[in-house]
Amino acid sequence: MEEVSSGTTGPKATKMKTEPKLSSDNETYKLRARNIDVFYGDFQAIYDISLDILDHSITAFIGPSGCGKSTFLRLFNRMNDYIDSFRMNGRILLEEEDIYASSVKVEELRKKIGMVFQKPNPFPKSIYENVAYGLRIQGIKDEDFIEQRVVESLKQATLYDEIKDDLDKQALTLSGGQQQRLCIARTLAVKPSVLLMDEPTSALDPISTAKIEELIFELKKKYTIVIVTHNMQQAGRISDNTAFLYMGKLIEYGDTQKIFTNPEKDRTQNYITGRFG
């Protein structure tokens, strides 16, 4: 346990419920997590987290390594399902529908909730085929339709102008930042409504990072974005709401401005100011 600054935990911090900035209208929530516990075998990774994510917003999960933020993110498109020892309590709702219900086809869910990973991971295929992949696996054969969608997605990901003459080039020849934007384009091609991003810029240089951040900000108009980041400045720059996780617990969740300037919990304050983590 790290030192909590002595005795300043006022009564207001103990009882106060942390709520994200939002209109009271329920319709604007895209995703809701309700009383989530996650276990890997005997180890509990997430403790009773409930949190709602606003539609057309950017929500950032921050916290030190191993705090459970990636695990939590991966619940939303059920990527933890492949881990043998994974177990979960609680419910996750996408537009009021429980995504862990037995009637839900996980492949269908993942078309609605796309994911971008930490390390750019294009397929060892051409740029074009990378973006077309999500459509081809759906059985779409109409090549004109696919081409149109590929171009549209690459444009959306602000990559098209750089590579429009090299669509047949092997994707792995692109630079790291271009690869990551390709991965975003690939995800957009399936037309999801939510984008999950697991530290999408942690493997990139500052210039590529800036480009991706710009892109994410742009995508907010059409998508609900949830981003895990190690980079506090990044969370501060791009997100509307921020959730601070620590040791599997949700410490504080609310308006990013408020979390960064006037957090309610000392632990949040300490983390944000770099005193630990």
Next chain:
Amino acid sequence: MNNTNSSRFKDKAFRVFGLSAIIFCMLTLVIFIGFIIYQGAGRLSWDFMTSLPSRFAERSGIYTAWIGTLWVLVLTTLISFPLGVGAGIYLEEYGNKGKLSKLLEINIANLAGVPSIIYGLLGLQVFVRMMKMGNSILAGALTLALLILPIIIVSTREALRAVPSSIKEASVALGASKWQTIWKQTLPASFGGILTGVILAISRAVGETAPLIVIGALAYVPFVPESPFDEFTVLPIQIFNWVSRPQHEFAINAAAAIIVLLFITFLMNGIAVYLRNRWQQKINW
């Protein structure tokens, strides 16, 4: 100072040891191959390849033997490839990684080390006698397929494991099913490795003698097999038979047959190396 000198000496000593180990291995191989070629190359001819076996060494050929080997090679491949690769895919991608799978993994590795003659006895009992296949090519191919299955399974699993999980994650995250991910991403990315393993396993099967002797592959087959249910012989058995004869002429025949067998083996290994390089160039993580 002393310490440095001592480690320098050790460095040098190991270098000399390693070098002589390589020279010893290579030299043995070169002498062996050289000797075989010196003895047998003169005997190689079209007649030798197309003649039936005979009591007379100079009239004897390896027609039945290499046709038999070809039959066994093709049948063994047809049987072991789908079974081994299928089992490997299941174990690596579908089977859960519990205790049972650990046990299975250890046992498969153990099976790869079981002496081939044991497989011969198994084949004799199961295929030749119980399933009444007789001393047929099919029984031989099934036996050899069993023999190399563990090798194929293990190398398939290793090749699949070498595909980065980030690729599989990317695929399922786009809405691909498990099978689509295996078929469109994992298998293409690992196929070079799988193929290499399969070819090396089969080239081992081509050289096997003991299990085929046990299941009754005959040394003297005066006809060319025409179906999987015919009796047969293969090159190694023909070689074994000739070597065990007293006349010098048969030893020369054996040398010539060894050249043919070595050629087949080297050819297959060469194909395996070629495929590995080709696929590695294509995929650079």
